[in-house]
Amino acid sequence: MLEIRWHSRAGQGAVTGAKGLAEVVASTGKDVQAFAFYGSAKRGAAMTAYNRFDDKVILNHEKFMQPDYVLVIDPALVYATDITANEKENTVYIITTHLSTLELIASQPKLMGKKVFTVDCIKISQETIGKAIPNTPMLGALMKISRMYDIEFFTENMFKVLKKLPQKIIDANMIAIERAYNEVK
Amino acid sequence: MFQAKTKNLKNFSTSAERFEGANLLCPGCAHSIIVREVLNATNDHLILGASTGCLEVCTAVYPHTSWDASWIHIGFENGSSAVAGAEAMYKVLKNKGRLKQPDRTPKFVAFGGDGATYDIGFQWISGCFERGHDMMYVCLDNEVYANTGGQRSSSTPIGASASTTPSGRISYGEKQNKKDMMAIMAAHGAPYVAQVAPNQWRDMVAKIQKGFATEGPVFINAMSACTTEWKFSPEDTIAISDLATDSLVFPLYEIIDGTKLNITYRPKNVIPVRDYLGAQGRFKHLFTKQYEYLINEWQARVDAKWELLQRREEACL
């Protein structure tokens, strides 16, 4: 079982990202879950989304999760929310920030001694897609760090997931994924 | 063809009734007269509905029905929606080629009392009219919850004694003016809204036929004099209705496309409102020293409304 928790603001696309990832994983024959915690809060409110992947059928529907990966796609949530909640010893953090990994840990000492990687998904999405939708670049970064799939396989399958969008948007997303894959540190 | 049918009453009397006797309505009930005029106004096939109320509980009590066309009742508030649902299904089955009699086009009519129309069912009617279902809604407006024993509704006129707003030593009864349902329905932009009275049968049948010829939602507010709750003798139903239309308490007019207003009946001799009020037990207490001022207020209100209607009509000319 592989478990992922996303930290995002409503409207930044964490649910779409989690579902897109689930679609790619499902295409390889694994069982998947993608879900989120919703309140009645509107766009801008902090929220979390989740993935579960397994070779076996996933029966567990509890929301409680000790994630293998924590993906933070909004830079401020590192400070505003407890992104380390229910962590495991080897939980991996991939965090959107304009800071370097060392600068980030210095600004949030809770991350000291943990497996932390950084990438500026906001900037990447602004420069490629044209607005701050940092979900797809984060998936590129996840592919690099987790080595879940090689990037060619992943982009090929993400392309299928996004196929209903206009070609220009799909292309921009593909570039964003690749950039994040290359830029995550 | 209806022009010929209603050119005069003799022609109209050849209609084959589709509403049956031995229903359980009170002797002298105007509901029944209205329903007959509506149903006889057309030879089209009909899909009918009713909200809970006198008409419904008196015409479909198991094991008997008084309806010769398909008819549905669900509850007090939703006769409009029931008919709208049937109308939606008709459109689908027509498009999909699944109608059993594809060559016939039924008309859709929902009936409801003023309780079901002005009060509890208002939201449902508003929804149906906003969505533009091709249906006619007929309000049988007897200005009271007659089915349950004469409680006031928002159609009950000021000064009437109703069982929940009775007149008494220190009260003249109902304190609120009757809600202007015609204006509200016209404000929906409905293609056709009309006020009718069964005593003015030619005016009424013409409006019903106009309504049936209209595509989209049609609202008909039909005055239904209630022998039981207005407290007059059953044989006087038409006489009381004449007093209502000729005193202009119940003016007859239509509003087309939410804007164009036509007054369709101008009494040759307008009679005083006092005569209308005095003929009914529900206003009996107004004819006392204590409350007589209300009769004058009534007259002033009726005059003002008539003036307004005429101005509205002129504005459309």
Added chain:
Amino acid sequence: MADIFELRDIEVWDGNMAASHALRQAQVDVVAAYPITPSTPIVENYASFMANGYIDGEFVMAESEHGAMSCCIGASAAGGRVATATSSQGFALMLETLYSASGMRLPIVLNVVNRAIGAPLNVNGDHSDMYMGRDSGWIQIDCYNPQDVYDMNLVAFRVCEDHGIRLPAMVHQDGFMTSHTAQRVKTLSDDVAYDFIGEFKPMNDMLDLDHPVTHGVQTEEDWHFEHKARQHHALMSAVLPKIQEAFDGLKALTGRQYNLVESYTMDDAEIAIVCMGTSVETAQEVSNELRAQGIKAGVVGIRVFRPFPLEQIADALKGCKAIATLDRSSPNGTVGALYNELAGALFNTSTHAVLTNYIYGLGGRDLTKSSIHTIYRDLQANAQAGSPTTPLQQFIGLRGPKLSFF
């Protein structure tokens, strides 16, 4: 004609999307609906299918849930396939008309995305609305995941429209936990799904102009009882065999096996949890972990809540020593509904299991595996003692001091 929607053999859908596609494939004639969280996406997706030419029917966006179900009733009586969706407060607003639909024997399919009922207002999943509907005369089928939602919608149309049944059916799924959780769903092609349900066959249809019919009459004391008895008789005698037949048909088509009562490792189980919704699967996962430790644990999921498969449930639990019933709805003054149902089912049988009740998960409160482990530990103690070692009713997953009754 509506366009064919090309589906992959396996789609990643949440429960709402699964329901939307099932409605689309059923070629529903009239959907009249009003949006309410968490069922809203069902009708949003449906509207989107419509906007893109995949649906031929009428879609009536009503002014309220009551208006929506009222339109559904009128449309169904007119003579065609009808479906809608709702949740929670919307379900409560609909409730009056739910009794009308079943009493008028109109085969409407209602997707209920289970949600708490306020006050306090809460948009998350529990079974308050499902429980509110349990005396309404509808068939109630429960789903544990999006695949179930897809399959049970197809089953619901096939069962409720049968002329031997003619009763409306609810397909329940857990708000958010199923409705907004994307999982793998094995699909049928549009034509195969439609053939499984079959053509709609009208009965007592108002639009048959040659045969006028009066729907929705009043009955006095002289007839009401007989009509209600007839309705109950249909629900009790005809529905479960018809559902079983549909399950068998679905299995032949897909290999997927559904049962009126979903027994999981129950053959030799000594302790069992009985519950509904996503909790069934989470409990299955925990029972697997216990089995690995040699503990004879099992799970019984209620697949059909109404009509209640009383005999099948008694049979599934006959060897048990201790049983926990889990109710995801505030019992408000008594034991949980499932406790009552189970006590009734088991009372005159030779089963003398210790029966206890857990109230959990209200307003979407997480049912954790850890809580389920606690319940199984209680059951082990009860089984060993041969009598309850805990109060009969306990709240689990609740803040503060332990809350229990009886």
Added chain:
Amino acid sequence: MLQNGWDTFEIGTILRPFEGSISDASAILPEDRLYSQSNSFSVSVADWRIEKPLFNKDLCIDCQFCWIYCPDMSIISRDKKMVAVDYDHCKGCGICVQVCPTTPKALLMFPEQKDEEEALLEWPKKEKKEKEN
């Protein structure tokens, strides 16, 4: 119907106004329709009446006011002529008498048990105009 048990009637509490099929009720007069026992037409409310309207054909001008204002479909008109009162469905409200415009009226209320021939003999006679007061 009244002998039926819970398991014999049609489901959904539906009622059928006609036996079998009817192509267009608006084109078929009541006497030519195959009403079902479920149609209220098949029932009588004669016992509701205290007084009954009697019809004097000689005075009738076939204006049809009684027909249009009868709440109970109890004025039988055929070919534009007033034919009779339907005493199975008349509740005795008296509207027909009230709206009858002739002098004397062609419809008058009489006690329920009144013999029709006797009533016709007692009917007020037409008066000459100059004698009217």
